[in-house]
Amino acid sequence: MILGLYNYWVVVVLMMIGFYIVIAQGNLIKKIVGLNIFQTSVFIFYISMAKVDDGTAPILADGISLYSNPLPHVLILTAIVVGIATTAVGLALAVRIKGAYGSIEEGEIQARDNQEC
Amino acid sequence: MKDLLAVAMLSGIYGLLSASFFVTMDAVDVAFTEASVGAGISTLLMLTTIAIVGRFERSQRHKPSLALAVTFFTGVLLIYGTLDMPYFGSPNAPANQHVAPQYLNDTVLGQDKSVNQVGVPNVVTAVLASYRGFDTFGEVAVIFTAGIGVLALLAVVRRPEEDAKIAAINESMHQKNLILRIVIKVLIPFILLFALYVQFHGDYGPGGGFQAGVIFAAAFILYAMLFGLSTARRVINQTLIQILAAIGVLIYGSVGLVSILNGRNFLDYNALSSDSIAGQHLGILVIELGVGITVTSVMVIIFFNFAGRLENREANESVTRNISSDGHVTKEKL
Amino acid sequence: MLVHLPILQVIVPLMAAPACLILGRPRLVWLFSLITSGIAFLISVSLLRQVMSAGTISYVLGGWSAPWGIEYRIDELNAYLLLIISAISTVVLLAAQTSIKKEIPKDRHTLFYVLYLLSLAGMLGIVATGDAFNVFVFLEISSLSAYSLISLGKDRRSLWASYQYLIMGTIGATFILIGIGLMYQMTGTLNMEDLAVRLPEVTHTRTVFVAFAFFIVGVCLKLALFPLHMWLPNAYAYAPSIVTAFFAATSTKVAIYLLIRFTFSIFGISFSFTTLPLQTIFLTLGLLGIFVASIAAIYQKNVKHLLAYSSVAQVGYMIVGYSISTTTGLMATLLHLFNHALMKGALFLAVGAVMYRVGSTQLRDFQGLGHQMPITMAAIVVGGLSLIGVPLTVGFISKWYLLLAAIENGWWPIAILILLGSLLAIVYVWRIVEAAYFKEPLIDREPVKEAPLTFLLPVWVLVTANIYFGVDTRLSVQVAQAASQSLFGVSP
Numbered sequence: 001m002i003l004g005l006y007n008y009w010v011v012v013v014l015m016m017i018g019f020y021i022v023i024a025q026g027n028l029i030k031k032i033v034g035l036n037i038f039q040t041s042v043f044i045f046y047i048s049m050a051k052v053d054d055g056t057a058p059i060l061a062d063g064i065s066l067y068s069n070p071l072p073h074v075l076i077l078t079a080i081v082v083g084i085a086t087t088a089v090g091l092a093l094a095v096r097i098k099g100a101y102g103s104i105e106e107g108e109i110q111a112r113d114n115q116e117c
Numbered sequence: 118m119k120d121l122l123a124v125a126m127l128s129g130i131y132g133l134l135s136a137s138f139f140v141t142m143d144a145v146d147v148a149f150t151e152a153s154v155g156a157g158i159s160t161l162l163m164l165t166t167i168a169i170v171g172r173f174e175r176s177q178r179h180k181p182s183l184a185l186a187v188t189f190f191t192g193v194l195l196i197y198g199t200l201d202m203p204y205f206g207s208p209n210a211p212a213n214q215h216v217a218p219q220y221l222n223d224t225v226l227g228q229d230k231s232v233n234q235v236g237v238p239n240v241v242t243a244v245l246a247s248y249r250g251f252d253t254f255g256e257v258a259v260i261f262t263a264g265i266g267v268l269a270l271l272a273v274v275r276r277p278e279e280d281a282k283i284a285a286i287n288e289s290m291h292q293k294n295l296i297l298r299i300v301i302k303v304l305i306p307f308i309l310l311f312a313l314y315v316q317f318h319g320d321y322g323p324g325g326g327f328q329a330g331v332i333f334a335a336a337f338i339l340y341a342m343l344f345g346l347s348t349a350r351r352v353i354n355q356t357l358i359q360i361l362a363a364i365g366v367l368i369y370g371s372v373g374l375v376s377i378l379n380g381r382n383f384l385d386y387n388a389l390s391s392d393s394i395a396g397q398h399l400g401i402l403v404i405e406l407g408v409g410i411t412v413t414s415v416m417v418i419i420f421f422n423f424a425g426r427l428e429n430r431e432a433n434e435s436v437t438r439n440i441s442s443d444g445h446v447t448k449e450k451l
Numbered sequence: 452m453l454v455h456l457p458i459l460q461v462i463v464p465l466m467a468a469p470a471c472l473i474l475g476r477p478r479l480v481w482l483f484s485l486i487t488s489g490i491a492f493l494i495s496v497s498l499l500r501q502v503m504s505a506g507t508i509s510y511v512l513g514g515w516s517a518p519w520g521i522e523y524r525i526d527e528l529n530a531y532l533l534l535i536i537s538a539i540s541t542v543v544l545l546a547a548q549t550s551i552k553k554e555i556p557k558d559r560h561t562l563f564y565v566l567y568l569l570s571l572a573g574m575l576g577i578v579a580t581g582d583a584f585n586v587f588v589f590l591e592i593s594s595l596s597a598y599s600l601i602s603l604g605k606d607r608r609s610l611w612a613s614y615q616y617l618i619m620g621t622i623g624a625t626f627i628l629i630g631i632g633l634m635y636q637m638t639g640t641l642n643m644e645d646l647a648v649r650l651p652e653v654t655h656t657r658t659v660f661v662a663f664a665f666f667i668v669g670v671c672l673k674l675a676l677f678p679l680h681m682w683l684p685n686a687y688a689y690a691p692s693i694v695t696a697f698f699a700a701t702s703t704k705v706a707i708y709l710l711i712r713f714t715f716s717i718f719g720i721s722f723s724f725t726t727l728p729l730q731t732i733f734l735t736l737g738l739l740g741i742f743v744a745s746i747a748a749i750y751q752k753n754v755k756h757l758l759a760y761s762s763v764a765q766v767g768y769m770i771v772g773y774s775i776s777t778t779t780g781l782m783a784t785l786l787h788l789f790n791h792a793l794m795k796g797a798l799f800l801a802v803g804a805v806m807y808r809v810g811s812t813q814l815r816d817f818q819g820l821g822h823q824m825p826i827t828m829a830a831i832v833v834g835g836l837s838l839i840g841v842p843l844t845v846g847f848i849s850k851w852y853l854l855l856a857a858i859e860n861g862w863w864p865i866a867i868l869i870l871l872g873s874l875l876a877i878v879y880v881w882r883i884v885e886a887a888y889f890k891e892p893l894i895d896r897e898p899v900k901e902a903p904l905t906f907l908l909p910v911w912v913l914v915t916a917n918i919y920f921g922v923d924t925r926l927s928v929q930v931a932q933a934a935s936q937s938l939f940g941v942s943p
Contacts, residue, residue: 005199005200005202005204005205006205007205008196008199008202008205009196009199012192012195012196012199013192015192015195016188016189016191016192016195019188019191019622020184020185020188022618022622023184023187023188023622024181024184024185024188027121027174028614029121029124029125029163029166029167029170029174030121030124030174031618032163033124033125033128033163035618035621035622035625036128036131036132036155036159037128037131038622038625039621039625040131040132040135040151040155041135042625042628042629042632043135043139043147043151044135044138044139045629045632046632047138047139047142047144047147048142048205049210049212049632049635049636050142050143050144050212050213051142051143051205051206052143052206052207052208052213053206053207053208055143055208056143057143057144057145057323058143058221058239058240058241059145059238059239059240059241059321059322059323060221060238060239060240061238066208067143067221067240068142068143068144069212069213069217070217070220070221070240070241070243070244071212071216071217071220071244071635071641072144072212072632072635073144073146073147073241074241074244074245074249074252075252075584075641076144076147077146077147077150077241077245077256077327078245078252078253078255078256078584078588079587079628080147080150080151080154080155081150081154081256081259081260081327082256082259082587082588082591083154084154084158084159084260084263085259085260085262085263085591085595086263086591086595086617086621087159087162088162088263088266088267088419089263089266089267089270089595089598089599089617090614090617090618090621091162091163091166091423092266092267092270092271092419092422092423093270093598093602093610093613093614093617094166094170094614095166095169095170095270095271095423095426096270096271096602096610097610097611097614098169098170098171100607100610101607101610101611103175104170104171105174105175108175109611113608113611194661194664194665195629195661195665197657197661198633198657198658198660198661198662199658200657200658201637201656201657201658201659202633202636202637202658203636210636210639211636211637211638211639211649211653212635212636212637212638212639213639214639215518215638215639215640215649216518216519216639216640216641217639219519220519247513247515248513248515248519248520249520249521249584250512250513251512251513251521251585252521252582252584252585252588254465255576255585255588255589255592256588258465258468258569258572258573258592259588259591259592259595261468261469261569262566262569262592262595262596262599263595265472265562265565265566265569265596265599266566266595266596266598266599268562269559269562269563269566269599269602269603270599270602272558272559359472360472360473362469362472363469363470363472363473364469364473366466366468366469367466367469367470370462370465370466373458373462374462374466376514377455377458381514382455382458382510382511382512382513382514383455383458383462383510383512383513384512384513384514385513385514386513387514
């Protein structure tokens with residue numbers, strides 16, 4: 001039982017590291033790095049589902065009858081692209097925020113906003 | 118860690134590591150993409166961003182205890198959820214039973230005549246481009262959105278005289294890297310060739326429009342890095358590249374519209390030819406081309422706009438320095 | 452062509468977006484977007500009529516039959532939401548050209564329309580699709596364009612608001628992705644119809660429980676349910692007026708749609724509401740949302756902020772109706788989806804007109820506007836009355852059904868709390884009215900003229916709709932009732 005699920009548990013730990021970085025860090029770049037780690041770990045989680053013991057990559061060839069599940073692979077290909085798209089927009093925002101506020105620290109930006117209000 | 122450069126490098130390494138996880142779990146297509154995206158493009162973007170926003174973090178994290186509690190709770194919930202999951206690698210897991218076997222058998226044997234066959238050995242490509250072709254269309258739209266988003270955020274309109282000034286700076290800087298420039302000049306054709314191979318070999322091995330697009334873009338980005346943005350801009354016209362990004366999406370969509378006009382459902386490639394296998398092949402070829410074009414152009418757009426900001430900053434170095442030192446002064450007062 | 456309507460609904464705006472980029476000239480692009488959105492609206496009208504007369508429509512993409520390929524599935528609920536989104540989008544676009552002239556730099560105009568259409572296509576895609584993973588893809592199209600659109604705001608705070616929204620939104624989307632992954636793990640399918648069939652076999656497992664929890668939390672982040680609403684007020688307040696009007700009227704509605712679709716059609720009512728204490732949780736959060744957000748709205752100095760908090764409160768009403776989980780309760784929620792879109796669309800557009808003339812939306816700048824911009828302010832008054840729920844406006848209809856649903860269940864305390872919530876609405880609406888009609892204009896503010904016709908026309912279209920559907924409720928009530936009954940009919 002323990003061996004059968006350990007892989008998922010490792011992935012959960014990775015996910016939570018990413019998630020923690022997103023919510024706890026105050027630096028905008030680090031938050032995005034955290035988001036990346038969080039998402040990538042979810043990808044690993046999906047791919048783990050697709051793994052079949054003794055199976056090979058789902059490229060059909062003669063003499064092989066056991067393949068891993070191609071569907072999660074497809075989903076994750078799409079999700080990776082979505083992830084990089086989000087990263088690009090997030091970093092672009094960080095660049096603009098640096099330009100407008102002169103800082104990329106959450107606390108400082110918040111303080112400046114509060115001053116204005 | 119205070120040094121963002123190290124953070125970015127580590128996150129790149131994480132991308133590369135997860136790509137190797139994917140290989141060990143037989144997901145070669147995914148590994149290919151993750152390696153080019155997680156370790157390649159996203160690290161590159163982060164480095165560029167760090168070059169613009171500064172390398173060192175200043176403030177401390179705040180309210181870590183609350184965040185820790187939330188994370189801990191979420192993690193425990195997830196682990197609780199895994200308890201009833203089928204074991205890792207089990208072929209009898211529901212995920213590997215219901216829908217998925219159809220994709221594998223269908224392409225090998227094609228016995229089930231009621232379901233059309235794709236006839237492509239790489240099942241991932243078959244599912245990606247045909248069975249779930251609409252998801253992929255959505256994916257292209259997402260990438261296109263990101264390109265437009267970055268453009269809306271970062272595009273700078275520059276006056277010609279400023280451009281000349283920047284070009285001069287570039288010229289002086291890049292004179293130094295003569296050897297690199299020559300090596301890259303020799304390499305670029307090979308990179309482009311490899312990209313073409315990946316683009317059109319996706320049916321048989323790992324690869325496809327997205328990966329090829331990223332490699333194509335990498336060639337342009339290398340060129341821009343070593344020869345300066347303004348030189349690269351002369352080679353690749355900005356308006357043209359935006360139009361290309363749009364055309365990629367339109368190519369993909371038009372395949373679907375052609376199927377509608379031929380009386381079939383949207384993205385039904387069987388409508389493209391009388392022979393269903395030939396139709397599927399043609400359909401996949403064309404949409405992968407659309408994907409490739411959009412991805413290449415969007416990646417180039419994204420990089421050029423990030424780098425454009427960086428360049429602006431370098432050109433106005435003295436001005437920026439004044440502002441940032443002012444920023445420091447106010448900070449210390451606070 | 453009629454069979455292809457479900458896909459054309461999404462494809463038309465999705466393909467028009469890149470076409471806009473090629474067209475390039477802002478004026479032309481505006482006209483083109485308006486026409487596109489208009490076509491989408493006509494398609495949705497026709498779809499609704501088809502569904503009402505002939506029942507659910509299924510459209511398989513790529514010609515692959517359902518669980519293997521992606522399916523579009525339109526029933527009353529989908530058609531109803533498609534109609535709301537495309538209608539609001541079209542009306543709002545009428546004013547876009549005038550409004551963005553003052554709020555967005557000229558070189559961004561084309562990009563603005565491209566993003567607007569992408570976001571429209573994304574929302575329509577989420578609603579139309581019958582595939583769980585496809586929901587995620589289109590969710591990201593609409594979110595990414597939303598982040599970019601919000602960041603186009605004039606104030607630098609729009610950047611920060613957009614960044615916060617990006618982080619929260621992506622966490623939400625990733626939670627949804629985890630939820631979908633776990634569901635797939637246990638059932639082996641992604642098709643919603645198929646999921647509904649296969650899930651009951653495994654609902655007792657802990658995995659499905661966690662899948663459900665993650666999905667719900669992810670969606671609640673997107674729909675800004677109290678206490679996950681923190682991103683919303685700033686995002687709405689600093690976005691360009693057109694964007695605010697469009698999103699306030701549509702984007703939270705899409706999230707509520709997802710909530711209803713997954714809890715009612717996919718997981719089933721018995722699992723969602725009897726196995727789990729979902730009813731109590733949502734009822735509490737909904738009511739808390741109404742009160743906390745309404746009180747916060749009262750203390751705002753910026754009218755856009757005020758209305759944004761009011762939006763959070765209105766989401767509270769929808770969630771209360773939803774958590775009553777009877778046909779009438781759900782019907783009240785669905786009615787409020789439609790009605791709230793009409794009120795907030797009208798209000799935010801009218802505020803956009805003020806922004807156009809005055810250049811600010813601070814409450815103190817509204818002083819004296821009652822005489823300077825009488826037609827615009829009259830619209831705000833009617834919209835405000837509707838927000839309170841005065842008879843003869845749409846707001847009354849949805850509140851009426853909500854009260855009916857609460858009383859039907861014998862939940863008198865809830866009914867009283869709902870009424871108290873309306874009293875709070877009176878207070879914050881009054882603050883705008885007081886500033887506009889009973890205070891002298893500030894000396895340092897130049898007197899302004901009435902808003903141009905391009906604003907007045909769409910604003911009054913929406914205001915008229917507020918009154919029309921408040922008097923003649925046949926259309927909205929009939930559709931909401933049919934949708935609600937079919938949701939309960941599928942899984943009794």
